[in-house]
Amino acid sequence: MTASFFEKFKLLENFGHSLSAPAYLFQPQSAEEIHEIFKLAKSNNLTVALRGAGKSYNDASLNGGGIVLDLQRMDRILEWDPGSGCLTAEPGLSLCQLWQTTLPDGWWPPVVSGTMVTTLGGCLGMNIHGKNNFRMGPIGEHVTEFTALLPSGAELNCSPKKNGDLFRAMIGGLGMLGVFTSITLQMKRVYSGLLNVHAWNVPDLETHLGGIAESAPEHNYTVGWLDCTARGRGLGRGQLHTADYLAEGDDPNPARSLRVDTQTLPDKFFGLVPKSLLHFFMAPFMCNPGVWGVNTAKYLIGRDKTYRQTHAAFHFLLDYVPDWELAYGRLLQHQSFLPKETALAAWTEMLSLAQRRSLPAYLGVTKRHRPDGFLLTHAVDGFSLALDFKVTASNRLRLAQTLEDFDRIVLDAGGRFYFAKNSETSAESARRFLGEEIIAKFRLLKKRCDPNHLLESDLYRRVFGDDR
Numbered sequence: 001m002t003a004s005f006f007e008k009f010k011l012l013e014n015f016g017h018s019l020s021a022p023a024y025l026f027q028p029q030s031a032e033e034i035h036e037i038f039k040l041a042k043s044n045n046l047t048v049a050l051r052g053a054g055k056s057y058n059d060a061s062l063n064g065g066g067i068v069l070d071l072q073r074m075d076r077i078l079e080w081d082p083g084s085g086c087l088t089a090e091p092g093l094s095l096c097q098l099w100q101t102t103l104p105d106g107w108w109p110p111v112v113s114g115t116m117v118t119t120l121g122g123c124l125g126m127n128i129h130g131k132n133n134f135r136m137g138p139i140g141e142h143v144t145e146f147t148a149l150l151p152s153g154a155e156l157n158c159s160p161k162k163n164g165d166l167f168r169a170m171i172g173g174l175g176m177l178g179v180f181t182s183i184t185l186q187m188k189r190v191y192s193g194l195l196n197v198h199a200w201n202v203p204d205l206e207t208h209l210g211g212i213a214e215s216a217p218e219h220n221y222t223v224g225w226l227d228c229t230a231r232g233r234g235l236g237r238g239q240l241h242t243a244d245y246l247a248e249g250d251d252p253n254p255a256r257s258l259r260v261d262t263q264t265l266p267d268k269f270f271g272l273v274p275k276s277l278l279h280f281f282m283a284p285f286m287c288n289p290g291v292w293g294v295n296t297a298k299y300l301i302g303r304d305k306t307y308r309q310t311h312a313a314f315h316f317l318l319d320y321v322p323d324w325e326l327a328y329g330r331l332l333q334h335q336s337f338l339p340k341e342t343a344l345a346a347w348t349e350m351l352s353l354a355q356r357r358s359l360p361a362y363l364g365v366t367k368r369h370r371p372d373g374f375l376l377t378h379a380v381d382g383f384s385l386a387l388d389f390k391v392t393a394s395n396r397l398r399l400a401q402t403l404e405d406f407d408r409i410v411l412d413a414g415g416r417f418y419f420a421k422n423s424e425t426s427a428e429s430a431r432r433f434l435g436e437e438i439i440a441k442f443r444l445l446k447k448r449c450d451p452n453h454l455l456e457s458d459l460y461r462r463v464f465g466d467d468r
């Protein structure tokens with residue numbers, strides 16, 4: 001190893017700054033460079049993890065003591081056809097770059113995460129879902145083909161029909177089978193840059209889940225905000241939002257609404273405060289009484305209302321406040337996916353348990369889902385609940401115990417977890433929700449694609465740690 005190799009040793013973090021691991025950070029710009037790094041890793045007996053924007057809430061793109069490949073410099077659009085809505089790009093392209101290229105031509109990404117800074121490669125590595133999962137499935141269902149570089153140096157072309165088993169395993173495969181080097185995505189036709197949005201309050205968890213289930217078949221998107229500080233009869237109360245595309249002709253000025261500058265989120269709050277400072281103002285409210293106060297006010301002033309909102313504002317609300325996670329200090333997320341039959345009882349138990357331990361989540365988000373055919377899928381015919389927790393020195397152990405208890409409740413209720421979010425999912429939990437057969441299939445594919453076990457991450461060791 002040379003001196004310049006050691007200069008690459010950096011401390012990397014997860015999105016919520018609650019986990020960190022030192023690694024040799026490389027930023028390749030081509031498949032050839034990636035191949036060279038694989039050779040270097042092999043000769044130095046190091047493992048390699050892949051990283052997009054590093055926005056997973058857990059250790060998915062960390063690799064303590066090994067190499068991390070940050071792929072954000074491979075961000076070129078290789079082909080864009082505004083006639084068919086088909087786009088081919090390198091994996092480091094961000095969702096922001098993606099929609100800003102296609103929306104002026106009347107196309108929106110079929111599935112997006114709650115932030116636009118994620119990369120296409122990272123979104124495929126986890127097979128992200130959006131607020132339309134019940135209708136459009138995960139992003140992988142809209143990928144028509146991809147090219148992947150295997151650790152051996154072999155390049156592989158996959159589509160639902162060609163190398164179909166690898167297609168369904170690499171998408172959502174945690175970057176453990178190979179590196180996506182080009183991705184072709186079918187975009188969704190839209191006739192306006194605006195959505196019709198409806199928002200209304202729901203008084204308890206039963207009405208909350210019932211409202212999502214009823215509204216989903218009627219709308220393009222549905223999502224719920226859940227006030228995790230509300231107790232007793234108000235447990236699980238919150239606000240639901242549905243959103244729908246405008247039909248052709250409904251927008252009097254689509255040329256304007258489809259423009260990037262119409263969508264762009266303003267960089268000042270109330271035209272005065274730079275948004276980059278907002279997290280400092282939020283920080284004092286990030287305590288149990290503060291969140292209770294803000295949530296109660298939000299619920300009490302919440303009204304039944306209908307309005308039009310840009311795609312970017314509806315989908316990327318969290319991007320309104322840059323670095324908002326810093327207001328937490330350190331942040332962890334627990335997201336559980338439960339069948340519609342068991343969700344109410346299991347989440348009632350989890351929300352109550354968290355309150356008894358003075359650990360209410362500071363943000364709760366609910367969505368409606370349907371199953372999909374990807375190998376390591378997290379989806380169910382039911383709902384998901386994402387819970388954001390502030391991590392402090394004094395609550396760390398209590399929180400870890402509570403998340404373990406959550407996992408037990410979710411697994412007993414037939415639920416699943418998402419590898420982009422949870423930090424505590426164990427090998428045993430993964431075996432319980434994925435099943436031995438799926439894990440054996442994944443391991444077989446791993447042996448085929450990566451016989452020398454070059455691709456590893458902290459997440460992989462945690463969940464598939466006994467695989468050697």
Ligand SMILES: Cc1cc2nc3c(=O)[nH]c(=O)nc-3n(C[C@H](O)[C@H](O)[C@H](O)COP(=O)(O)OP(=O)(O)OC[C@H]3O[C@@H](n4cnc5c(N)ncnc54)[C@H](O)[C@@H]3O)c2cc1C
Nearest residue numbers: 052053054055056113114119121122125128129174175180
């Ligand atoms: C504010 C916020 C909101 C979010 N909302 C949602 C949401 O609504 N729905 C949802 O599903 N997720 C959501 N997420 C999670 C996020 O979308 C995923 O964690 C996503 O994978 C992050 O993309 P990334 O580019 O940062 O990838 P990283 O976190 O860097 O990597 C994710 C995985 O992809 C692998 N990977 C990266 N590049 C490649 C490549 N080229 N080839 C193969 N594998 C690769 C990595 O090894 C890793 O396993 C949210 C995250 C944040 C911070």
